[in-house]
Amino acid sequence: MLIAQMTDVHIGFDPDARPEELNRIRFGAVLERLAKTPHTLDFLVLSGDLTDHGDRDSFSKIAAVLADIPCPMLPLVGNHDDREELLRAFPDTPCEGEFLQYVVEQDGLRIICLDTFEPGRHGGAFCEKRRDWLRAALASGDGKPCVIFMHHPPIVAGIDWMDPAPDEPWIANFAAAVDGHQDTIQAIHCGHLHRRVAARFRGIPLGITPSVAPLVALDLRPIDEHAADNRALITTEPASYALHYWDGTDLVTHYESCGEWEVLAHYGEHLKPMVREMKAERR
Template identity: 75%
Template sequence: MLIAQMTDIHIGFDPDAKPEELNRIRFRATLQRVLSSPNKPDLLVLSGDLTDHGDAESFSKIADLLRVVPCPILPLVGNHDTREELKRAFPDTPEDNGFLHYVVERDGLRIICLDSFEPGRHGGAFCKARRDWLKARLAEGNGMPCLIFMHHPPVVSGIDWMDPAADEDWIANFADAIAGHEQSIRSIHCGHLHRRLHTSFHGIPLGVTPSVAPLVALDLRPIDETRADNRALITTEPPSYALHWWDGENVLTHYESCDDWEVLAHYGEHLKPMIREMFAERSLDS
């Protein structure tokens, strides 16, 4: 099973741009790449910040563009979104006690989509109610392999102005919820950071998928909120997406940037000997 993940699209950042705002152009290009790729996704996860202001018009625009997607879409709410407008644009999104979190089971894998949103807050949130909900969902899985998607990474990346404090309560609540289920959680995948990141959280692999909207600059120096040092904050690096491949036992993640490039080699007759040689090596090793 292939699960595509797109995150931090931020439609509506510059809605009056002519002929079309940059974020919508980037989203259209990324969506086109996902749908035209030889790797057809079985699910599409949108892991938060679909819009920049959480307004109805921006959600309507993104929903219209997504009508061509042939597979089920799993939306998550990000800190730039609103639950109300996300539900209006994607009415099939499950809701539980006001939170947009839910579980989808497919091909022997439980996909757990979390709600880390708190109105008025840029960083993550994971209250005791959400902690208890996740605990219950993991317990009822009885060790079945699962994959967790959430908007906010519960880790410190080193990009100072985007990071939480390591000891924030919401991170402790999330850690408490997953305690004892490390073997069943194959990996955790997030957005929010606008950069690719590979790390682990309590021994579980954790990845951050780069944004569709412009990326955050890679600068690991501490930042001083009282002194503007003219450092780069946002760049025009190409939009990206992730493709998570569930093979029935493990989850493997590929990332691809969406930009113009040339194909330097096609699999023609002249390359059949090379491919045969590679397959022959497998036979010898086994």
């Protein structure tokens, strides 16, 4: 099974740009790449901040662009989004209740999508109700493997102006829900940070998928909110996405940037001996 993940598209950041908004151009580049992939996608996870202002027009635009995607879409809400408008744009989202959380299962893998949104707050949120919902969702899985998708990473990555405090209550609530399920949670995958990061949370592999919109600069120095030091904050590094491969036993993640590059080797007759040799080593 293949699960593509796109995050932080931020449609509507510059809606009046001519000839077209940069974020829509970058979004188009990722979609073009996905359309050309030689493999078939089973799901497309949209892990939050699909829009920049949560407005209906931006959600309508992104839904229209995604209308031809030939696989089910699993949208999550980010801090720049709006739950009501997201559900209006993606009415097939399989969620119920106050929060946009749900479970989808296929090929022996449970995909758990979480809601870390709180209106008016940039950082994450995960209240007691969401904690209890996740506890129940994990407990009802009968030990089946699962992967968790959420917008906000529950870790301190070292990018000071984007990071949460390590002792924020929402992180403690999330930790309380996943504790005891480390054997079944294959990975946690997030967005929000606009950078590619690999880490662990309570012993569980955690990945942050880089954004479709421009990336956050890699600068691990502390930042002083009272003294602007002219450091780079946002860059034009290429738009990116993740591809999560589930083989029935293990979950493996690939990341790809979208841009122009040359193919330096094709699988022709001259490379068959190399491939045979490499395959033989596995037997």
